[in-house]
Structures are given as C-alpha cells and as structure tokens.
Amino acid sequence: xxxxxxxxxxxSVHGANLDRxxxxxxxxxxxxxxxxxxxxxxxxDAALTDALLDAATEPDLSDEREQRxxxxxxxxxxxxxxxxxxxxxxxxxxLRIAPTAGFLAMMGFLGFITYHQGIVTLPGAARAxxxxxxxxxxxxxxxx
Amino acid sequence: MADAAxxxxxxxxxxxxxxxxxxxxxxxxxxxxxxxxxxxxxxxFLQIWANADRWRGDxxxxxxxLYRIVVNRAIDYRRRRTFAPLDAADEVADPxxxxxxxxxxxxxxxxxxAAIAALPERQRAALSLCYHEEMSCAEASEVLQVSVSAMExxxxxxxxxxxxxxxxLIRQKDGARP
Numbered sequence: 001x002x003x004x005x006x007x008x009x010x011x012s013v014h015g016a017n018l019d020r021x022x023x024x025x026x027x028x029x030x031x032x033x034x035x036x037x038x039x040x041x042x043x044x045d046a047a048l049t050d051a052l053l054d055a056a057t058e059p060d061l062s063d064e065r066e067q068r069x070x071x072x073x074x075x076x077x078x079x080x081x082x083x084x085x086x087x088x089x090x091x092x093x094x095l096r097i098a099p100t101a102g103f104l105a106m107m108g109f110l111g112f113i114t115y116h117q118g119i120v121t122l123p124g125a126a127r128a129x130x131x132x133x134x135x136x137x138x139x140x141x142x143x144x
Numbered sequence: 145m146a147d148a149a150x151x152x153x154x155x156x157x158x159x160x161x162x163x164x165x166x167x168x169x170x171x172x173x174x175x176x177x178x179x180x181x182x183x184x185x186x187x188x189f190l191q192i193w194a195n196a197d198r199w200r201g202d203x204x205x206x207x208x209x210l211y212r213i214v215v216n217r218a219i220d221y222r223r224r225r226t227f228a229p230l231d232a233a234d235e236v237a238d239p240x241x242x243x244x245x246x247x248x249x250x251x252x253x254x255x256x257x258a259a260i261a262a263l264p265e266r267q268r269a270a271l272s273l274c275y276h277e278e279m280s281c282a283e284a285s286e287v288l289q290v291s292v293s294a295m296e297x298x299x300x301x302x303x304x305x306x307x308x309x310x311x312x313l314i315r316q317k318d319g320a321r322p
Contacts, residue, residue, distance in 0.1 A: 012303060013281065013296045020278070048314065049307045053275055056260055057253045059172040059181065061165050069182050070164060073189050077153070 002028035008042050016047035156196070160189050163207065166277065167214050173272035174218035176261045184221055188213045204286075211273065211287045219265045252313065259309040267302035274299055 002025070010025050018026040032039045167188060172181035191213055260268060266288065273284035274295075285295035 009300075012300045014299075015275070015303070020274075049303050052256055052306060052310050052314075053260075053271070053303075055252050056256045056276075059169045060178065061169055065182070066165050066168070069168060069185055070160060072182075072186050073160060074157070076186070076190055077156075077193060 002032045004032070004036060004038055004042070007032050007036075007039050011042050011046040015050045015053075016043050017050065156193055159192075159206075163210055164189070167210065170211060170272055170277060171214050171218045173260075173276055174215055174265065174269050175221050180221050181218070184214060184217045188217050191217075205283075208283065208286045211277075211279075212289070215269045215273075215287060219269065222265055255310065255313055256306070259306045262309065263302055263305055267298050267305070270295060270298035271302045271306075 006025075007029055010021055010029060014020045018029060021029060029039075033043065164185060167185045168181055171184035171188070172178060175181050175184055188210065192210060260271065263271070269288060270284060273279045273287055274281060277284075279287070281292050281295045281299070285292045288295065288298075290298070
C-alpha cells in the first residue's frame with residue numbers, strides 16, 4: 001500500500017497524470033486515491049501545476065521553419081564537404097606514416113648498399129679515413 | 145544512423161527530417177528564444193554528422209544522444225546570452241496584471257514562459273524533457289547524465305518554483321484573496 005508521503009513525492013515529480021507515473025506506482029496510487037481524500041487533494045494540486053505548465057507558449061514548429069533549418073544544415077554540410085572530383089593540385093597530401101616510413105627505409109638501405117659496394121663514390125671520400133672496417137664491425141653486430 | 149555514420153548524406157538527411165522538429169522545440173524551451181533555438185538545432189545536427197562514427201548503438205538510443213547534444217548546446221547558448229546587453233534580453237512579463245488581462249490566455253502563457261525562463265538551466269531542461277517531450281525520468285536522466293533520483297529532484301524543484309512564482313496568478317484567477 002502506498003503511503004500519502006510516497007504519493008505526494010510521485011505527484012511532485014510526475015504531476016497529476018497517472019499515465020506518466022511508473023506503472024507499479026500508478027496502480028498503487030489508484031488504490032490510495034479510492035480511499036484517501038488527502039491524496040485526491042494532492043492530485044488536484046498537482047493538476048493545477050500541470051495546467052500552468054500547459055499554458056506555456058508552444059514553440060512555432062511550422063513546416064517553413066523546419067525547412068529553413070534543414071536547408072541551413074545542408075548548406076553548411078555542402079560547404080564542409082570535399083567534392084568528388086578535384087584537380088590534382090588540390091588533392092589531399094598522400095603522406096601516410098607506414099608507406100612513407102617504408103619508402104624512406106628502402107631508400108636509405110639502397111643508398112647504403114650502393115655506397116658500400118663502391119657503385120657510387122663521393123667526391124673527397126678518398127681523402128677521408130677508411131671506415132669500411134668500422135662499417136663491417138658495425139653491421140656484424142655482436143660478432144665483433 | 146549506421147548509414148549516416150558511414151558518410152551517407154541521404155541517410156543523414158532522413159535522420160535529420162525525422163528528429164529536427166522535436167530538436168528545435170526542445171532547444172527553444174531550454175534556450176528561450178526562436179532564433180537561438182534554430183542555431184542550436186543546426187549546430188547539434190552538424191555535430192552529429194561530424195561525430196557520427198563515434199556513436200555506438202549498444203543500448204544507447206539515438207534520441208538520447210541527440211537530445212544530450214541539443215540540451216548541452218542550448219545551455220551553452222543560454223550562458224552566453226546571460227552576458228548579452230540588457231536590451232537584447234528576453235522580455236519579462238509584468239507580474240502586476242489586473243484580473244481582466246489575466247483572461248487573455250496569451251498573457252498567462254507569457255507569465256508561465258517567464259517563470260520557466262527564470263528557472264536554473266538544468267531544471268528547465270529537466271522540465272522540458274519530462275513534461276513537454278514526455279520522456280521518462282530514466283530516459284531524461286541519461287540525457288542530462290545524472291542519476292534518476294537527481295533527475296527527480298530537479299523536477300520537484302522546477303515544479304515547485306514555477307508554482308510559487310505563479311501563485312499570485314492562481315489567486316487572482318480563482319478570485320480568492322489571501
């Protein structure tokens with residue numbers, strides 16, 4: 001059985017319309033209303049607050065207004081969207097981390113091999129100290 | 145929503161059509177004026193589009209997510225409005241009306257609007273969601289990201305405050321004098 005205190009609490013949260021109350025509470029409230037004059041008074045008071053809230057001005061929700069807002073959303077989306085066909089010079093940069101890192105690693109390796117095998121000689125390299133031994137040791141890692 | 149998340153503009157258009165009207169209404173009730181409400185609804189849908197891939201349908205209803213964005217955006221607009229010049233502020237109804245003018249329903253409406261507009265923003269949002277949008281307390285609490293009991297407290301305080309502010313109106317209407 002619902003107490004008057006509980007009933008008052010539900011009425012002050014949900015108002016007088018029992019359809020808005022949790023189903024179980026609404027059933028218990030109906031039982032209380034059948035027997036309690038005070039509960040009926042509380043409900044009438046809540047109904048008055050509901051009536052006041054109902055008197056609030058309804059926002060204008062005309063088709064024109066809805067269409068106007070819809071069109072503005074579409075306009076702003078169009079302004080943000082990248083077109084399907086774009087001239088090459090406006091294309092997004094193809095720079096992506098994994099392919100770029102792979103490409104740079106490959107180029108570095110090729111450069112190292114071509115230099116190391118003597119395919120390419122750099123000007124002034126002959127005057128420099130011979131570092132091939134260091135290179136070999138370095139490339140052999142823990143075998144030194 | 146899944147199609148919209150995949151970048152389908154047509155699907156997003158349908159989604160917008162379905163929910164735009166109620167979003168404008170909710171925004172207007174929270175923000176308090178028509179032009180800001182349109183801006184709020186517009187921004188909310190653009191935000192939905194930009195973050196559509198972040199929405200997961202795992203138990204969260206799309207409307208909960210949408211209304212959360214609308215309410216937060218509206219509160220943000222409202223806060224910025226607070227610092228607007230006084231002449232740009234909403235017109236507040238004159239509380240000292242004669243019994244004759246009270247017969248005019250529009251004036252009563254304006255008085256009620258003013259009472260609701262004077263509520264703290266979360267109370268106003270709670271009232272809009274539960275009373276005007278007819279959401280359950282549980283649904284509305286998800287929108288406002290509060291517990292159900294906190295949501296109930298917001299509603300109780302909102303109804304009590306509106307009622308207290310409009311008490312003179314009730315007395316005059318009933319012809320009763322204190």
